[in-house]
Amino acid sequence: MLIKLFTGRDAEQRRHWVNRLNWVLNQELDGLRIARPRALIERPYPGYVMELMDGLESLQASLDSSRVALQNGTGLSGYLATGGLRRRLALLRELATTLAGLHARGLAYGDLSPANVFVSKSIEHCQVWLIDCDNLCATERLGHGHLYTPDYGAPEVVRGERGVNSLTDAWSFAVLAFEMLTHGHPLKGEAVLDAEPEEEAHALRGELPWVHHPDDTSNQACEGLPLELVATPRLQALFEDCFNAGRDNPLARPSLAAWADALEAAWALMLDCTAADCRSSFYWNEARQCPFCDHVAADGLLLAHAWYSDASPEEPHLDTGDRLALALERPVELHLAPVGMHGYSEAPLVCEVRLDKAGLHLAPKGEGELTLVRIEDGKTFPITQPQTLPAKVDRRRGAAAGLLLAHPAEPRLRPFWRFTW
Ligand SMILES: [Zn+2]
Structure with missing residues (x-):
């Protein structure tokens, strides 16, 4: 259980906040992983109680533990302890x-940062919940002191020119994704970390190139993991656009x-290192x-190529460009998409492959036909019962x-999945 209170002294701001909270209570948020107010509090301060599932922690806590390990010279141990790539x-x-679900309903979150995202503590699980739903807004939210979290605010918000909206959410998400992947x-980059502290303010106002700018290397990356190690070309292109x-x-x-599409595609390419002391996951x-x-990961892996066909299998198939990596002993479910x-x-x-x-x-x-x-x-050959295709015969x-x-x-x-032994 979490409690959020509005402790500001300004009566006008307090009235705004309570109004927005009441507005949020009337929004249709079913199916979205946003912790909603379960009970309202009136005194001594207005506020509300959020119910959260057990076993969650803030993403900030998870990121901090991983980053501290990196800075203390224990390398990627923290990265791996928080679930790796x-x-x-x-x-x-x-x-x-x-x-994306919020934006599709015409809503924006507004103040996205690792402190407002709660994730499963156990690395076996991948639950993600947004808290502080009083941040939600319909159209651009102005005023209220341009609420944003340093480091995650979009440049136009940091400069005080605009309020928050779905496009500033897109910026904040990209920063958070970049930080989670690379630290x-x-x-x-160099122009900030090797310079006077005020350079950071310039950077966050959008006055310096980003750390992987294709031409301007004046602020190039000088900390964290290399981007190409942790992001597919498709993800790298999204970072560049943003x-x-x-x-x-x-x-x-x-x-x-x-972003959701590109992350799904990237996730499908993960392989696990089979070296006993490594435990990393990496892209195919x-x-x-x-x-x-x-x-070199254990032998016997194969890459399945996603093709697509709504005609007969004899017709030429269209390559969608999507790929799926099959790691040894890690079953993968194939769905109709x-x-x-x-x-x-x-x-x-439709089926499980292992x-x-x-x-x-x-x-x-289930009712899947294979x-x-x-x-x-x-x-x-129709497959109605579990079957094994022997590797030895086919590989030769x-x-x-x-x-x-x-x-x-x-x-x-x-959908059609092509594979070559
Ligand atoms: Zn390894």
Whole structure:
């Protein structure tokens, strides 16, 4: 349980705050992970009680413990203890999905920062909740002292020119994502960290290039993890759009829905390092080499290519560009949707695939219909019972095959997953 009180002395501001709280209470927030007021408090200060699930902590606490470890010279131990790259992508995807849902309802959050985001304490779970729903607003919120959290406010808000809205949410989210992934700040590079303290204020007002500006290296990154290690090219492009063109032009910032999609796609590419003392997760690469320790992950992994077809499997398939990495012994669910789209895991489940040394295990789930397609001759084999494709036989042939997914709930959707041993 959390309690939020308004302790300001200004009667006018207090009236505004209580009015906004009453307005929030009337908003349709069902299905969004936002802790809502359960009880109102009138005296001695106006406020409300929020109910939060057990086992959550603020994202700030999680980030701090990870960053402290990095600064104390214990390297990535803190990064790993808070779930590594795989969990960071999942948490950010959940947060982006909640914010995208708010924006779709014409609402903005307003003061996004790690202090207002609560996440599961246990790294086995990826719950994400926003607290302080009194921050919510419908259209641009002006006045009230331009409430924002230093470091996360959009430049136009920091300069006091504009109030908060969905485009300033987009900025704050990108800062938070960059910080979670790299442990650096997108505007604090060499020109800030090696300079007088007032340079930081210039940077946060949007007067310096961002730390990965493609041409201007005057403020280049000098702390944290390299971006290309923790972000896919698609995520890197979103950061570039937000912090370069989007620094001065809020409309150039990628939407939260675009972030949710790119994070879903990135998450699907995660592999786990199999070195006993590493435990990192990393993006699929052809060599399957962990960039954190250079160990090559255990053999027997394969990359499934997402194709799409609403016609027969013999027809040419359209490559969506989405990929899914299959790590040894880590079952993956295949749903009736392209993987690089948020909401993928809510789409109807068709089957579970699991890879081990013996081969690829396929298990149809629920009402899902699964067909194995041999690419060389287009032959199809319906799979109605759990089956194993032995790795040894097929690998020798370098055979290519695919899985055609179908489900009676959405007869027109027919995702196709191609794989090569
Ligand atoms: Zn490793």
